[in-house]
Amino acid sequence: MAGATSLIQKLNINEIKSYKAMLLKQFFGGLQQIPGLDILSSPVHNAGIVALNVQGEHPANVAELLNQQAVAVRGGQHCAMPFFSQLGLAGAVRFSFAPYNNEADVTTSLQALTQAVEILTA
Amino acid sequence: MTLDQLLADTKPALSQIYTDDLPELSQARDWQSKYRILMQLGRKLPPMPEKMKQPPLLVKGCESRAWLMHYYNQHQDQHYFVLDSEARIVKGLMAIMLCLVNGMSNAELKKFDLAQAFDKLNLKPYLSQSRSSGLNAMMLRIKACCH
Numbered sequence A: 001m002a003g004a005t006s007l008i009q010k011l012n013i014n015e016i017k018s019y020k021a022m023l024l025k026q027f028f029g030g031l032q033q034i035p036g037l038d039i040l041s042s043p044v045h046n047a048g049i050v051a052l053n054v055q056g057e058h059p060a061n062v063a064e065l066l067n068q069q070a071v072a073v074r075g076g077q078h079c080a081m082p083f084f085s086q087l088g089l090a091g092a093v094r095f096s097f098a099p100y101n102n103e104a105d106v107t108t109s110l111q112a113l114t115q116a117v118e119i120l121t122a
Numbered sequence B: 001m002t003l004d005q006l007l008a009d010t011k012p013a014l015s016q017i018y019t020d021d022l023p024e025l026s027q028a029r030d031w032q033s034k035y036r037i038l039m040q041l042g043r044k045l046p047p048m049p050e051k052m053k054q055p056p057l058l059v060k061g062c063e064s065r066a067w068l069m070h071y072y073n074q075h076q077d078q079h080y081f082v083l084d085s086e087a088r089i090v091k092g093l094m095a096i097m098l099c100l101v102n103g104m105s106n107a108e109l110k111k112f113d114l115a116q117a118f119d120k121l122n123l124k125p126y127l128s129q130s131r132s133s134g135l136n137a138m139m140l141r142i143k144a145c146c147h
Helices: A002-009 A013-031 A059-068 A081-087 A103-121 B001-028 B030-042 B088-101 B106-111 B113-122 B129-143
Strands: A037-039 A049-054 A074-075 A092-098 B066-073 B076-084
Touching: A002 A092, A002 B088, A013 A037, A013 A049, A013 A103, A037 A081, A037 B001, A049 A059, A049 A103, A059 A074, A059 A092, A059 A103, A059 B030, A059 B088, A103 B030, B001 B030, B001 B066, B001 B076, B001 B088, B076 B088, B076 B106, B076 B129, B088 B113, B106 B129
Parallel strands: none
Antiparallel strands: A037 A049, A049 A092, A074 A092, B066 B076
């Protein structure tokens, strides 16, 4: 936590914000090319988190297939069980982008998600 | 549906998985092929009726919900299980576990080493940390049925 705080203090918070906005723009743009997704997060007023589901699939399946491709995401209810229950969802897959990610990470994530969808819908 | 009917429906499915799918799984060379097979296995086990999925059957420690039912044949000293999961990869992995342990005696079940069995199937390197934790939670629950 001390290391993370120190890194953020060294960086300009507005630069972090615009850098993450750039990564998110790339990610949301790429998601439009992948069929069969339910995107839960909004591309605006977004701090770097994108929650989504592959239609008809439990998020644990999607997270597992992404993990096989070295893309680390969380899959499940993210300690928000009443919220997801209210939405009628088993959970979601959550991608998180941070200042230490780059455009190549976004590309890798999109490619991995495309492959996961292909396997799940085959 | 009763537990007896579910056990009767599960038995041939497990037998088919054991003879046909496990050899194919252990020979699959890449993770994509292994996962395709795992997802098919999940479909082969009969689903547990919603009415039977009661909270006491839920296995704690699984990322997705999974239910386990147990039957012990005291005369023959044999343990039988049926299970279901809302995630088909988990259900496939657990189907393998059931293939290996269904019909075991108390002594066999106590000795059973899941990690070693999954290693033999060349599956261990393909399991994430959270998936392994879920499987271990299921195995603990199965072993807790020993007398």
